[in-house]
Structures are given as structure tokens and as C-alpha cells.
Amino acid sequence: MTTTDRTSAQTRTVQTRDVVVIGGNRIPFARAHGAYATASNQDMLTSALNGLVARFGLQGQRIGSVAGGAVMKHSKNFNLVRESVLGTPLDPATPATDVQMACATGMEAIGSLADKIRLGRIESGIGAGVDSISDAPIVVTDALRRILMEANRAKTPGQRLKALAKIRPGHLAPQAPGVNEPRTGMSMGEHMAVTAHAWGIGRQEQDELALASHQNLAAAYDDGFFDDLVTPFKGVQRDTNLRADSTLEKLGKLAPAFGRDLGEEATMTAANSTALTDGASAVLLGSADYAEAHDLPQLATFVDYEQAAVDFVDGAEGLLMAPAYAAARMLERNGLTFEDFEYFEIHEAFASTVLAQIAAWEDEEFCRGKLGLDAPLGRIDRSRLNIHGSSLAAGHPFAATGGRIVATLAKMLHGKPGKLGFISVCAAGGQGITAILEGR
Ligand SMILES: CC(=O)SCCNC(=O)CCNC(=O)[C@H](O)C(C)(C)COP(=O)(O)OP(=O)(O)OC[C@H]1O[C@@H](n2cnc3c(N)ncnc32)[C@H](O)[C@@H]1OP(=O)(O)O
Numbered sequence: 396m397t398t399t400d401r402t403s404a405q406t407r408t409v410q411t412r413d414v415v416v417i418g419g420n421r422i423p424f425a426r427a428h429g430a431y432a433t434a435s436n437q438d439m440l441t442s443a444l445n446g447l448v449a450r451f452g453l454q455g456q457r458i459g460s461v462a463g464g465a466v467m468k469h470s471k472n473f474n475l476v477r478e479s480v481l482g483t484p485l486d487p488a489t490p491a492t493d494v495q496m497a498c499a500t501g502m503e504a505i506g507s508l509a510d511k512i513r514l515g516r517i518e519s520g521i522g523a524g525v526d527s528i529s530d531a532p533i534v535v536t537d538a539l540r541r542i543l544m545e546a547n548r549a550k551t552p553g554q555r556l557k558a559l560a561k562i563r564p565g566h567l568a569p570q571a572p573g574v575n576e577p578r579t580g581m582s583m584g585e586h587m588a589v590t591a592h593a594w595g596i597g598r599q600e601q602d603e604l605a606l607a608s609h610q611n612l613a614a615a616y617d618d619g620f621f622d623d624l625v626t627p628f629k630g631v632q633r634d635t636n637l638r639a640d641s642t643l644e645k646l647g648k649l650a651p652a653f654g655r656d657l658g659e660e661a662t663m664t665a666a667n668s669t670a671l672t673d674g675a676s677a678v679l680l681g682s683a684d685y686a687e688a689h690d691l692p693q694l695a696t697f698v699d700y701e702q703a704a705v706d707f708v709d710g711a712e713g714l715l716m717a718p719a720y721a722a723a724r725m726l727e728r729n730g731l732t733f734e735d736f737e738y739f740e741i742h743e744a745f746a747s748t749v750l751a752q753i754a755a756w757e758d759e760e761f762c763r764g765k766l767g768l769d770a771p772l773g774r775i776d777r778s779r780l781n782i783h784g785s786s787l788a789a790g791h792p793f794a795a796t797g798g799r800i801v802a803t804l805a806k807m808l809h810g811k812p813g814k815l816g817f818i819s820v821c822a823a824g825g826q827g828i829t830a831i832l833e834g835r
Contacts, residue, residue, distance in 0.1 A: 419802020422628035424674035427528035446626035459517025501797025524794030525675035588654025590713030591747035612784025672790030676798030717827030808834030
């Protein structure tokens with residue numbers, strides 16, 4: 396495709412080209428405070444990158460750019476991705492960028508790299524993400540922070556002691572880490588409980604979706620689908636959250652975890668919500684020329700992606716509903732409808748997130764009033780949804796989920812030229828990303 400890029404000084408023609416997904420890799424995801432309790436973000440990300448390097452023979456190569464990040468990050472990890480790259484056999488001249496867009500971090504990293512490749516700025520890129528709940532940074536009180544900074548600036552031992560002597564027991568209370576929205580103080584789960592209730596999403600359908608996620612993921616592992624996508628880490632072979640033996644009956648007995656103030660109408664449990672998880676993923680992208688020159692597979696084309704954000708603070712919209720808007724804009728731009736897609740990968744932040752997005756796309760009033768369409772956006776064929784499992788079963792190490800999804804979908808589309816796959820990932824802050832892949 397050719398586009399004209401006008402600047403004040405000159406007019407130049409920009410040649411854009413296909414971006415191909417070459418393949419992905421991740422470590423198995425592990426429930427928080429479990430198998431990876433002593434692993435850091437850097438340990439996990441380095442391991443996921445090393446797996447990718449080994450799989451595609453990238454040793455010694457200078458990759459155009461590595462972009463990625465973590466949602467929960469220690470301040471010492473200001474250059475997390477660069478430090479992780481330096482722990483791999485990639486050429487140390489490979490630049491790296493830390494990206495952050497909450498649970499859409501991995502998708503944003505991959506999407507922005509795809510744009511750079513499309514424009515010819517780089518030939519290859521690795522989009523990556525990692526998160527550790529087990530190693531979440533613990534924040535101290537403002538008062539203690541100020542005292543420690545003063546002690547740090549002290550020029551003599553006496554000054555340092557004088558500063559430290561100001562510490563009082565009350566200053567030592569740690570601030571517990573949490574997945575709360577700063578503007579509302581509510582957790583993601585509590586926000587989603589409000590949205591699920593507003594959309595009338597029932598307990599049974601949430602439990603069914605959760606059960607299907609576990610069954611599909613277990614089947615995919617058993618069929619060997621993940622043999623080339625997941626490398627063992629710390630002796631773990633499969634995602635530790637996966638429960639192949641779940642039943643609808645067991646799920647139906649669980650007490651509500653969120654929205655308890657709704658009483659009998661509370662529907663969200665530990666099983667139909669994602670578990671707190673540790674893990675990392677990485678995806679290799681390139682121009683078709685790069686893939687050909689290095690004799691690398693071309694699983695799918697990364698066609699397009701779209702960000703959206705909603706105003707959830709005033710309650711006008713659900714916190715995790717931004718992908719509803721991104722999808723409408725992205726489909727319109729590409730002249731597509733849901734009927735054109737072979738597969739749908741919708742991140743299961745909660746079962747109700749998936750179901751509320753689907754309900755919104757089918758709802759005439761929402762689509763006319765909020766999306767500005769003449770009719771509902773369309774139906775999603777549920778037999779094509781998350782067919783190899785998703786976050787409810789695999790777990791959701793926030794920034795690593797985008798890479799898991801892109802690698803899974805690209806592999807599903809491989810050998811199906813022209814077939815399309817749809818991705819939706821919601822994120823904290825009322826944000827979200829959707830994307831389109833096309834089989835090659
Ligand atoms: C943009 C986004 O992605 S937003 C999403 C961001 N992520 C989040 O907000 C994380 C949300 N999740 C959480 O906070 C936590 O996982 C919670 C609160 C839901 C649950 O936490 P916990 O209570 O520690 O969960 P736990 O694993 O102990 O499960 C509770 C019970 O449910 C049971 N259970 C959980 N899943 C299943 C299952 N699939 N099948 C059967 N039983 C299950 C457990 O066995 C446990 O039973 P027990 O009490 O008899 O031992």
C-alpha cells in the first residue's frame with residue numbers, strides 16, 4: 396500500500412508492507428505465590444525471550460526493536476525489557492522499549508512494533524510482556540519515603556542518623572498491593588460486577604464459559620498444540636491454574652467473589668474470574684522479506700489494531716467495555732463484519748467481560764446510541780470463540796496475555812490463507828485494544 400505523508404517541508408511517499416507473525420513463546424503461567432514465587436519479572440521475561448531466540452535461531456541477531464513491559468513493576472526495573480534482552484544471546488545492539496497499557500501492554504507492544512515494521516523503520520521486532528503478582532512492589536507510606544530520601548541525600552553519617560531517627564512505628568505500615576482503579580478505589584472485579592449486573596449476565600453462562608476455557612485449554616495441551624509455544628520454567632510444564640477436572644456442578648457451588656452487595660444476584664466467583672497469575676510471553680514479528688531471508692515461518696499477517704478508551708468514572712460505561720468501541724472502529728476501517736472471521740480470541744478478564752462485550756455488539760440500542768451504527772455490530776459464532784482456552788484457564792499475568800493470544804491465534808491461522816482472526820483485550824483505566832490477524 397502507498398500513502399502520502401505530508402510534512403511542512405516536503406511531501407514524500409511512504410511504502411507500507413505486510414507485517415507477519417513469525418511465532419511466539421511463553422513460559423507456562425503459574426498461579427501467584429506458587430511455582431514462580433521467587434522469580435522476578437526479569438527472570439521470567441528473560442526465559443520467555445530465550446525460548447523464542449532458541450526456537451527461531453536468533454542468537455547473535457540484532458532485532459530491530461524489542462517492546463514490552465510489566466504492569467506491576469519495581470522502580471529498579473525502569474529498563475526491564477532492555478535488561479531482559481541483555482540476558483539473552485541476542486546482539487546487545489538490539490534496542491528495547493518499556494511499554495505500559497495495563498492488561499493491554501502486550502497488545503500495544505506488538506501493535507506498535509507492527510506499525511514500525513509496516514512503515515519500514517525496522518525489519519523485525521519482538522513484542523513481549525511479563526507480570527508477577529508474587530513479586531509485586533510493596534509501597535511504603537509517603538512519610539517514610541520522605542525520610543528515606545532525606546537519609547539518602549545526607550552528606551555525613553550524622554545527618555543520615557538524624558533523618559532515620561524520625562521514623563515512627565506508624566510510618567512502617569506497608570501499603571498492600573492491589574488491582575484497584577485509582578479514581579474509584581474499586582477493584583477490576585467490583586467494576587465488572589456492576590457491568591455484568593447492568594447487562595444481565597447470568598451465573599450459569601459465566602460458569603459455562605469458564606468451564607469451556609478449562610476444557611479447551613486442557614484439550615489443546617493434550618493434542619500438542621502448545622508443544623512449540625510453551626517452554627517449561629522452574630520445572631513447570633503446563634499452566635498451573637488449569638483444572639481439567641472442573642465440572643459445572645463444582646463451579647455452581649462457589650461463593651461470589653465480587654459484587655457481594657448484590658446478594659442473590661451476585662454472579663462472579665473465583666472460577667469465572669481470572670486467577671492472579673505470574674508469567675511471561677514473547678512474539679516475533681517481521682516483514683515478509685525478513686522472514687524469507689531468515690527462512691522463518693510466516694504464520695499470519697498482523698493486519699490492523701485499534702485502541703479505545705471509555706469514561707468509566709462517571710459510570711457512563713463499564714470499566715472493561717472499551718473493546719466494544721475499538722471493534723466497531725476497526726471493523727469499519729477494514730470493511731469487515733464479524734461474519735468475516737474464522738476465530739475470535741476475546742481475553743477472559745472475567746467470563747462476564749466476554750459476555751458483556753458480546754451482548755453489547757448484539758444490542759441495537761448500544762450500537763446505535765454509543766457506537767453510532769445503524770444496526771447491531773453483529774453476532775459472534777460462539778463455536779469459534781477461544782477454542783484453545785483463554786485467560787480463565789491459563790491465568791492472566793497482565794502484560795503477558797497479549798503475547799499469549801497473538802501467538803495462539805497466529806498458529807491457528809497458519810495454513811489458512813485469507814482466513815481472519817479477531818482479538819479483543821480489555822484493560823484497566825477503561826482502555827482496550829482489538830486486532831485482526833490473517834492466515835498465511
Ligand atoms: C483487564 C483485566 O484483565 S481485569 C482482570 C484483572 N485480574 C483480576 O482482577 C484478578 C481477579 N481475581 C482475584 O482477585 C482472585 O483470583 C479471586 C478474588 C477471584 C479469587 O481469589 P482466591 O479466593 O484466592 O481464589 P482461590 O483460588 O482460593 O479459589 C477460591 C475457591 O474456588 C475454587 N475454584 C477456583 N476455580 C475453580 C475451578 N475452576 N473449579 C473448581 N473450583 C474452583 C478454589 O478451589 C477455592 O476453593 P476452596 O476455597 O474450597 O479452596
